[in-house]
Amino acid sequence: MDSTLYQLAAQSPRDPQALAQLHRLATAPGEPRMLARNLHWGLLLVAALLLASGLIFWIAANWQEQTRMFKLMLIEGALLVSVLASIFWRRGRIAALLCATLAVGGLLAFVGQTYQTGADAWQLFATWAALALIWTLLARSDVLWLLWIGIAATAIVMWYGHLELWEMLFRGPRMRVQQIVYLLLWLTLAMVPWLVSLVPWTRHRDGMAWWSHRMALAFALAAWTTIAVIDLFTEERIGLAFPVSGLLIGAAMYLSYQGPLRDFASLCLCTLAANVWVLAMVARVAFEGSDSGGGLLLFTLAGLGCLGGTVSGLLAVQRKLRSQAAIKARAREVRHEFLHLKTFMVAARPGARSGARRCPGTVRG
Template identity: 35%
Template sequence: MINPQPPLTPPPEEPLPDSPAIFEGRASLERLEMLAEKGVLNRAGFERALVLAGYIPNGEGWRRFLDYSLLALAVAFSLSGIIFFFAFNWAEMHRFTKFGLVEAGILICLGFAYYRGLNTLPGKAGLIGAAVLVGALLAVQGQVYQTGADAYTLFLYWAVFILGWAIVGLSGPLWFLWLVLLNLTLWFYGEQAGFADELTLFNLLFALNGLGLALWEVGHAWGCGWLSGRWEPRLMALAAFIFALIPTIALIWSWHSPAEIDRSMVIGTVLYLVLTGAVIFIYTYIIHDLFMLTLAAFSLVAVITSAVVHEVSRTDFEASGLLLIGLVIIVQAALAVNWLQRVARSWEVAHG
């Protein structure tokens, strides 16, 4: 008796254009391109899908972009016009005229912000304009009465005076302006009053920007919609990396001279390592932000390159040494780009 052979199972076929498998998941750019390649989407359908998915701005997106851009330009040009008006007519203006014009500008900006509402973009822009003019008013006060105060006191008073507006305005750019003023206050205090160690100033500036970045991301995670902007935390992270890299590279170049190594270098290096590890973990697995990972990757490139340059400069800094440095930079850049690409692809897979 012959045993019947079990039926052969055909190999799984690639999803056909009419198969629902290819329609599952998020409308990523790669998925839309696959649908176009399989003939599911013609050229017009592919372009329409890109618009609906947000990869190509539609008319509403362009209108919103132009509104925001023109509003930002209007505020910037208005404030710069006021500043240049004072610069050109300074000697001919009475001191009360100077104060009156700046104060009138502040009141107009505040009135406009109140009229449009602090929950609207024009209202927030008006509040930012008033905050900037407060700095102009303090500068006028210092020049008219020749107070001789240090520069850091101007930025400190400026930050104190606009703090209330930042609290009630719920504006990310206004809070970023406030953080910039704190940075300038600390910087000029370090330059004029001085610290025992210059690197201490960079560690404090790192702590200020790192704290601002952490509070921004935590606030956004807790649902503060006005902290949804991404350019502000990216600039904070950029500043934090710059201020942390300075003592780190200083430690590298003092490595063979233990007497030159001080506590600020060690603290700054530890802070840099903590920042880099935190940024890589948080922005890879919690908040997907390729810009932040790029900062971390190329900060490591800067650190490793500094170490190589320091060692080469101690032995051979001729053509062979320069060639080695160039090769190290090329290899690091290639590895960094490859890692960033793999992380971006893993996000696409995770999102479907």
């Protein structure tokens, strides 16, 4: 049993109605029902993921025994069944749409593999994201938005052409315009969950799909820091991408601390990216000269300072958020007590008492 119930029972020991309500709350089988519903929903998602993955692996196997038309009809049939299941099976709608989203990717991969359309890999993922965006908007599910963010992020990475780690570290930056466009694309992707939350018919039931927001923000922060480090260490002069990345990271940190996008997990991600950005700049300044010992000492002190400042700052923010949550909870309790007192005063009016005396069954002297 939750310890909060004991505390509430100790605060009102003489109120039998409150004690009875707390007893019903303590013995209600709501938690097992919630656990069973979440377990059923999770198993549906796992089943959809396994079915769609099996279909994609079957396409990748490229079996020679089946004809092209048979493979194409099988993939299209799986897509059609998934879409129809999402329409007529309400409880399994999210799982069916998850399977349909993966089936669309398998269909595009099969067409590109079989007929050699000549399209680049990023065009496949961009088309995949565009086709899956329709039911992702209508379903308003954080699970589908997580998958869609991953598909769109893969398209952006492949468009830039730095998918391999070796190329990212040693190939060097491309044109300045392409770098800025790359940074702005990640900014757009990071803003997608927030923009979706502003539209009533696409808004998540909690108002904001926080997991997809964190995932999109994490991808954007990783891309900004990566392009900043590449621009910092592959050029003699600091290019434009490094300060622009710093401004984007700072703006994301501010919005994660203030305003409607305030989220402690997002703030932690932004703080990590800011530490990487600062330490990269310190490393360039420290190891540019000939004194490697002094540079190592400077970098170590900067790392310790960033670590100490980050930990103390995040702890202070966490304490502040907890105190604000406690104040809001206390305000709700005061409001509830005020409404309860108002109801009691209305029931205790003289008219209510006289009406109670004149109820049927009373005997007058």
